[in-house]
Amino acid sequence: MAALNKLGLRPLVDLDLRLGEGTGALLALPVVQSAARAMHEVATFDSAGVTEK
Secondary structure, three states, X not given: OXXXXXXXXXXXXXXXXXXXXXXXXXXXXXXXXXXXXXXXXXXXXXHXXXXXX
């Protein structure tokens, strides 16, 4: 948390585990991967042919 505080950031997953072994990073990885996949693979309105009404 000290590094995040120094950078002015909040943790993606904060379960207050205090294990010190990167458990939060392991839990956050699938969330970040899914977000990146969605940003890369989801069609835009233009590519899907959606028009404004």
